[in-house]
Amino acid sequence: MDFELEWADHAYVAIRADAQLGRVAQTAASHGYSAADINQIYNHLFVESHQLDAGMMRFDANPRIARAWERLQNGNPHPSDFDLLAHELYESNWMRQHGDQNYRRAHQATLDAGHTWDEHAPAADDIDSGDQTRGASELVEIPVTASLTCRKTLSLDAGSVYAWETAEGVTGNILIDPEGSVARPCTLEGTTLGDMLLDKKVGNVENPDPDPKLRRAFLIVASAIFQEGERQGLLPDEITRTYW
Incomplete structure (x- = not known):
């Protein structure tokens, strides 16, 4: 792309x-x-x-x-x-x-x-x-030199757990449902955190976290996983992005 x-x-x-x-x-x-x-x-x-x-x-x-x-x-x-x-x-x-x-x-x-x-x-x-990097970095409030790595760490009945990390050490976890269409913040073990979710069929975040930094980082990570899933035809094992 x-x-x-x-x-x-x-x-x-x-x-x-x-x-x-x-x-x-x-x-x-x-x-x-x-x-x-x-x-x-x-x-x-x-x-x-x-x-x-x-x-x-x-x-x-x-x-x-x-x-x-x-x-x-x-x-x-x-x-x-x-x-x-x-x-x-x-x-x-x-x-x-x-x-x-x-x-x-x-x-x-x-x-x-x-x-x-x-x-x-x-x-x-x-x-x-x-200069598209400026706006993208502002969305997640990390420097334009940052990179993002997402790696699938668990496969559960509830879906796939991804651990993500930026080059600056900002980390988190996301659970993608078995259909590959709904993302939720979660723990390392796959337990969902809060009520925030993103359904790619809808495109809007439901029950957004009040912390804008957390909300926007979640959006960027979830959309990266969804895009790579559509590109490959299945959920990816690992994603690396360096465009922020």
Whole structure:
């Protein structure tokens, strides 16, 4: 998988876990967007399924959309970020009004209505010119030079236990259910810790831990295991990542 796209996959997982809709709405209010508009745009981009060429599914992770959402969260938007909001809101409204989730038709109607978005505009202004490591490291609050290693340590009736560790010595354990679709924090022995879980079919963290550092590290590790499982066709024995 391309470095930039892999970063975007992780960024989308983090956005779905904590979209910070209130902060995005506050940033966008100056351009006339309501909290309801932002909630609709968020669901359209990150949650809802649409009729794509490959079938009914969510949009693929787009690193430039992830960056735009991050800027809106942080209150330092680029002008093109508001063009993105206008484009996605019109596209979502078109789908709702026509009862048609076909992305190609909705996208073309949006362009015909004049709602274009230049995804390369921030880079042209020397903003986000390709440093995807910055945002990824901020999500888990570890340095960009860090690496992550996940190793399967136990196979239980309840699933597979993975021990993970960063180069800086941050460690943890995750239990993946037998179907390879639900992740939970656990002990070395596979006993689940707390109620937090991530279902890859849903994409949102349920019962998130109040500690943002723990929550985000869990998200990154779980998504790395899920992605490698999809790539190999079965849960991996070991994973190494060095892109943070």
